[in-house]
């Protein structure tokens with residue numbers, strides 16, 4: 163059975179129990195998405211967007227989850243920061259005992275509770291056109307719903323935690339986040355899991371109001387057997403500033419897409435990403451920023467560190483619509499290969515339909531600097547430690563300007579990957 | 587008789603297959619300062635890198651003994667932790683790694699090796715501030731990335747500052763004076779002299795007599811064509827200054 167047929171069958175048997183089953187518009191939308199998926203199919207190698215990342219692993223053995231599915235009692239919940247409000251989901255299903263929301267004035271709820279109210283918001287991002295977005299619409303069951311009203315500044319990061327239990331589940335997670343005009347908030351979206359095989363297909367739709375400031379930190383730290391396709395679709399109004407910071411460490415295969423639409427003048431998009439891969443991991447970072455109007459700024463800073471026979475892909479797209487004069491867009495893709503068998507593909511991709519714009523891009527692929535390595539060793543640091551320090555120095559650009567509450571956590575993620583818990 | 591700190595016996599070495607050192611003999615006893623001079627390309631830096639174990643420099647014949655033990659098989663970091671330090675002729679810039687983080691890690695690696703307790707952040711800073719003053723290094727450099735954007739002189743001060751922090755038993759200073767203004771030269775020399783003691787040995791590589799006016803060596807050697815062609819006392823440097831290497835052979 164093909165993956166498309168598998169998910170269609172799964173839909174047919176699950177439809178009555180999926181969240182919002184009683185909503186006619188949603189049923190219609192799910193079925194339209196399934197039809198769209200059936201007609202385009204999952205991307206193959208000839209699909210330019212997926213040229214270097216195979217989806218053959220998808221097959222027909224992942225069972226979509228729905229609310230009411232019993233997550234079992236061996237639930238692993240990662241260390242939670244007590245000061246943060248949070249929603250925790252297990253295999254895509256909301257877990258009330260681990261969740262907590264106390265900040266006043268904002269709405270943080272599991273999506274399944276509010277589906278009736280989000281008809282015009284769900285799939286409101288024009289970027290969500292691909293097969294995985296269709297699959298998600300057809301089978302999504304839960305995720306986080308966050309509403310930060312205009313003028314509200316949220317003090318601590320809001321944590322959205324997704325735990326995969328590695329038992330062959332397919333979690334189609336959908337998060338809807340809206341920060342109103344002048345609002346300020348930080349989100350820490352993280353994916354963790356128990357060893358085993360599962361598939362996460364996660365979408366976050368983030369809408370940023372005029373003059374709002376938002377930072378979304380996304381950590382993919384699933385178990386090594388997991389498959390992870392994650393998309394962040396951002397729409398920004400005038401004079402807003404949105405930072406998306408993605409760190410991808412786990413999973414057998416991870417594809418992280420960050421797609422931004424700059425829709426109001428004076429908006430700024432700051433996108434950074436880091437993948438850390440080893441063994442046979444495959445890490446794909448896919449970024450697309452569309453300047454729909456003029457006088458916006460976008461910065462893409464993406465890095466990968468690949469060891470053993472890990473493979474990396476970086477596609478960085480800058481789109482500038484006609485009339486979007488005064489655009490200032492830049493992109494860098496820097497890759498560090500720690501072994502001769504590791505490899506990376508980098509693709510800058512520019513589509514520019516306006517004249518008075520700045521669009522800079524650059525990419526590098528390199529190894530650790532041998533002179534620097536000797537220098538550190540001459541001062542008594544072991545080769546392993548010296549390599550770790552230099553690798554960390556390469557990678558830590560992803561942390562620049564990070565929310566102070568989260569920076570230490572992210573530093574620790576990198577050191578832990580480097581196998582040295584010695585950051586002091 | 588005491589065991590020499592460093593003993594080079596008929597040392598031959600190659601870089602990328604090209605022979606550079608062709609039979610160097612040298613004995614440095616504890617407490618001694620040896621100056622090495624010699625024309626450009628003579629092999630002075632090659633000698634320092636060989637002593638510190640740089641992987642590109644191959645010992646093809648002869649022996650290098652440190653405290654009586656053959657160190658040919660020791661890794662560069664093992665040699666460093668055993669007390670061998672080199673001040674680099676061209677200090678390396680390491681973006682993204684702060685000097686304080688790096689140096690604290692280095693100091694503690696050596697302290698662990700010697701069985702001494704590690705310095706915590708406060709202790710480290712206290713010691714670092716004192717020693718930075720001694721070598722005339724501006725305090726803010728501690729918080730900048732290692733050597734990144736440092737002026738030529740600041741890089742050299744940073745080398746001597748690191749030496750002061752690491753307290754090596756054998757220090758090889760490769761052209762520490764080049765790039766320093768006269769005042770800095772004096773300050774740094776004072777810092778080096780303050781570290782002279784009965785146990786510590788130093789090999790000071792330089793092109794200029796003026797450094798040796800400040801750091802007066804016990805012995806001076808001329809390295810040319812991959813060999814030590816002449817050895818003498820502190821006066822030998824003056825002869826070089828007066829008549830060049832041509833007049834010596």
Ligand SMILES: Nc1ncnc2c1ncn2[C@@H]1O[C@H](COP(=O)(O)OP(=O)(O)OP(=O)(O)O)[C@@H](O)[C@H]1O
Pocket residue numbers: 601602606624625626627628629630631632633642675
């Ligand atoms: N890594 C290397 N690869 C190739 N050749 C090298 C390398 N290192 C040194 N050499 C060569 O070895 C010879 C000796 O170089 P070395 O740096 O030891 O000279 P030096 O005496 O320190 O000179 P200077 O006074 O200019 O610093 C030179 O001819 C140099 O080009």
Ligand SMILES: [Mg+2]
Pocket residue numbers: 630631632675760
């Ligand atoms: Mg030299």
